[in-house]
Amino acid sequence: MTAPRIGGMLVGYWRVCPRKAWYSMRGLWMEQESEAVALGRLLDRTSYRRRRRPALIEATAPDGTPLVAKLDGVDLRAGVLHETKKGRSCEDAHVWQVRFYLWVLRLAGVTGPGGRPLRGQLDYPALRRTEPVALELEHEGHLAEVVSALAACARQDVPPERHPRRSFCRRCAFEALCYG
Amino acid sequence: MPRDHYLFSNGRLRRRQNTLWLEKATEDRVPGVALDDTGAPSGTLTGEKAVLPVEAVDALHCFGEIDLNAKLVVFLAQQRIPVHVYDYYGNYAATLYPREYLLSGRLTVAQAEHYLRPARRLRLARAFVGAGLYNIRRVLRYHARRVGDEAPVRHALAVVEREAARVPEEAAIPELMAVEGRARDAYYRAWPAMLGPRLAEVFPFDGRQRRPPSNALNAAISFGNALCYAACLKALYRTALDPTISYLHEPGDRRYSLALDLAEVFKPLLVDRAILRLLKTGRLQPSHFEGRLGGTYLTETGRRRFVEAWDERLRRTVRHRRLGRHVSYERLIRLDAYRLVRHLTDPADPYVGFRAWW
Numbered sequence: 023m024t025a026p027r028i029g030g031m032l033v034g035y036w037r038v039c040p041r042k043a044w045y046s047m048r049g050l051w052m053e054q055e056s057e058a059v060a061l062g063r064l065l066d067r068t069s070y071r072r073r074r075r076p077a078l079i080e081a082t083a084p085d086g087t088p089l090v091a092k093l094d095g096v097d098l099r100a101g102v103l104h105e106t107k108k109g110r111s112c113e114d115a116h117v118w119q120v121r122f123y124l125w126v127l128r129l130a131g132v133t134g135p136g137g138r139p140l141r142g143q144l145d146y147p148a149l150r151r152t153e154p155v156a157l158e159l160e161h162e163g164h165l166a167e168v169v170s171a172l173a174a175c176a177r178q179d180v181p182p183e184r185h186p187r188r189s190f191c192r193r194c195a196f197e198a199l200c201y202g
Numbered sequence: 203m204p205r206d207h208y209l210f211s212n213g214r215l216r217r218r219q220n221t222l223w224l225e226k227a228t229e230d231r232v233p234g235v236a237l238d239d240t241g242a243p244s245g246t247l248t249g250e251k252a253v254l255p256v257e258a259v260d261a262l263h264c265f266g267e268i269d270l271n272a273k274l275v276v277f278l279a280q281q282r283i284p285v286h287v288y289d290y291y292g293n294y295a296a297t298l299y300p301r302e303y304l305l306s307g308r309l310t311v312a313q314a315e316h317y318l319r320p321a322r323r324l325r326l327a328r329a330f331v332g333a334g335l336y337n338i339r340r341v342l343r344y345h346a347r348r349v350g351d352e353a354p355v356r357h358a359l360a361v362v363e364r365e366a367a368r369v370p371e372e373a374a375i376p377e378l379m380a381v382e383g384r385a386r387d388a389y390y391r392a393w394p395a396m397l398g399p400r401l402a403e404v405f406p407f408d409g410r411q412r413r414p415p416s417n418a419l420n421a422a423i424s425f426g427n428a429l430c431y432a433a434c435l436k437a438l439y440r441t442a443l444d445p446t447i448s449y450l451h452e453p454g455d456r457r458y459s460l461a462l463d464l465a466e467v468f469k470p471l472l473v474d475r476a477i478l479r480l481l482k483t484g485r486l487q488p489s490h491f492e493g494r495l496g497g498t499y500l501t502e503t504g505r506r507r508f509v510e511a512w513d514e515r516l517r518r519t520v521r522h523r524r525l526g527r528h529v530s531y532e533r534l535i536r537l538d539a540y541r542l543v544r545h546l547t548d549p550a551d552p553y554v555g556f557r558a559w560w
């Protein structure tokens with residue numbers, strides 16, 4: 023399989039569990055998961071309407087892997103990239119998804135006002151919370167590694183091992199697929 | 203949790219905002235008499251309505267003669283609700299299978315690959331037969347302990363065990379089918395003994411006859427198998443599996459032949475146990491069967507009772523060992539479909555088919 027364009031959600035999944043990322047790259051969705059995604063979309067449409075524009079940005083990773091960032095809303099005037107999420111606040115996967123977007127924007131040469139890099143923000147309307155997300159140099163190095171690993175994973179015929187912590191799988195939407 | 207809904211009356215099903223409305227009609231049809239060919243719905247609308255909020259519906263089963271229009275079909279498809287249609291006799295007729303929403307090209311390719319390569323196909327076909335026979339053994343064992351005259355049940359058990367031992371040896375699908383057929387035959391022949399002398403007299407059985415079912419037991423088995431097929435098809439619809447590519451059955455035996463493969467595993471557990479229980483508790487009586495067109499069928503009341511018991515059974519739960527929590531019998535079918543997905547994506551994780559442990 024040729025490597026797919028890698029998006030932010032996959033990067034988030036990879037951080038959670040490579041097997042989950044592999045299943046997703048194969049189009050093996052869990053129903054609950056697709057419902058959660060649909061609910062997420064509904065959330066973005068209903069919350070924070072002002073001055074937001076959805077955008078699709080493409081770039082290429084240092085190793086040549088094509089990247090794509092589907093952005094919920096970029097507030098160009100304020101120089102803030104927003105990502106709306108439902109559920110638990112500040113999950114590792116969410117944070118890395120936003121860092122990935124900031125990275126793609128930087129690679130694509132998109133900047134905020136005055137040429138400053140954009141800042142990231144996670145919005146949790148259901149929790150009435152927001153979390154700032156920054157992209158540091160070390161994060162960029164890690165993202166480059168994750169993207170290379172994802173591209174290699176996509177070419178792999180069999181799924182990666184299950185997550186080493188069984189208890190971790192208890193809150194994963196793919197549990198029934200992995201252990202059913 | 204959305205559930206399956208079973209519509210027995212005639213009438214018209216419509217969309218009213220986010221609700222399904224069944225406008226009921228009188229039962230004007232005369233059974234066995236040629237239906238009118240004017241295209242008009244049978245019966246006249248009575249004004250009686252039943253309302254179903256769409257979120258509460260997982261699938262629909264139409265046993266009555268139901269009129270529906272394109273607008274409703276579009277709505278049901280958007281809501282991902284499959285609709286199973288049965289004919290007047292309760293035979294499965296068709297499914298309105300909504301557009302797929304979980305698709306994986308790679309999985310479909312893997313499914314086809316496993317069909318085309320004989321060794322791979324055989325491995326899966328064996329798993330379906332093996333699990334089916336295993337579950338038949340569970341039913342026999344369960345009942346062997348509960349009947350006075352154990353000999354016929356013990357005999358059937360021996361035959362099924364002998365045939366099951368051949369599953370890993372047979373090298374072609376037709377032989378595997380024959381193994382399954384012989385085992386099932388011996389199994390069905392033990393039914394009168396499992397029912398006990400009193401019921402065996404009321405429900406005589408002379409082996410399995412499908413089209414048309416020759417007696418009450420055959421009618422019940424056929425009806426139950428149709429429900430099981432529909433349940434398996436729904437489970438497949440909720441996964442990215444393509445229901446038309448199958449292994450034990452030839453694709454084309456039925457349009458959704460993979461549902462037949464899966465049903466092989468679950469019929470003993472879901473259908474056969476339900477029937478034996480319905481008869482033993484007297485919930486199904488001889489009066490719930492009628493002769494039509496040279497066959498025997500469940501009456502509408504009989505079907506209602508069967509469906510009630512079926513629905514209860516599907517929602518009964520059991521503690522799942524690998525997941526470590528309670529799951530419904532219905533969910534077990536979906537989990538087996540997931541196992542099939544795992545098999546197709548990872549040879550180190552073979553599908554063995556669900557095996558009841560109780």
Ligand code: SF4
Binds near residue numbers: 041183190194195198
């Ligand atoms: S259930 Fe566990 S192994 Fe499977 S995808 Fe989720 S986290 Fe990974």
